[in-house]
Amino acid sequence: MLRQIIQAYRTYGMMVEVEGLIRKMFGVAKNIFSASSMALLEQKELDFDLYARDREINDLVVDIRKKLVEHLNISTSHSVGGELVFLKVITDIERVGDYSKNILDLAKLLKEPFTQKAYYKILKDLLPLMESFFDKSEHALFDGAVDEATDVIQGHLKVNQVCEKLLEDLISDEEVKAPEGIALALTARYFKRVSSHLKNVASTAVNPFPHIGYMNPEEPVVPEKKK
DSSP, rough: OOHHHHHHHSSHHHHHHHHEEEEEHHHHHHHHHHHHHHHHHOOOOOOOOOOOOOOHHHHHHHHHHHHHHHOOOOOHOOOOOOHHHHHHHHHHHHHHHHHHHHHHHHHHOOOOOOOHHHHHHHHHHHHHHHHHHOOOOHHHHHOOOHHHHHHHHHHHHHHHHHHHHHHHHHOHHHHHOOOHHHHHHHHHHHHHHHHHHHHHHGGGGTTOGGGGOOOSSSSSOOOOOOO
């Protein structure tokens, strides 16, 4: 259904602009998430102002909202499904930008590289998977790519389980010093939240609007976690 809505909207010049702006948001969000994560995990210096790029995302949100409201005012169609989806999506992408700032702030606070290599490796190994979520979520939204939406939703389940296990292990690990333990725990929490927001976007390809962000209510894509 969303794919049909997107195709119909592409007949409107203004909605083509909206699609372009949302795609731009994806690109900026992926860039700052990758950069902030590498700054934290690899102490890699940024060659751009990440906070300025995040403000760019915020400006795009405002611009997109204005265009959506304008489209609603001039459109003869009473269906607002696409506009509601886009408003939800840009909020999720904006939150990815916010968490990327949190990751960079944490990198600045961390005085030394992580010494707990086992925990560090767990987080580092999650990074490529999470980076793949950006393009797949974009394709799910604009191309109705159900397979890629499924990949993101299933991938998020893995990220969620890995991060929760890492937190459980950290709490019981008496050898980890408090500063590093806090940094590792926060990184896991930020990764989990970024993954969750991208999962919300991907779910637009498989769920009706009321269920965006959740598993397909009729045919669950991901099995529930066993207790």
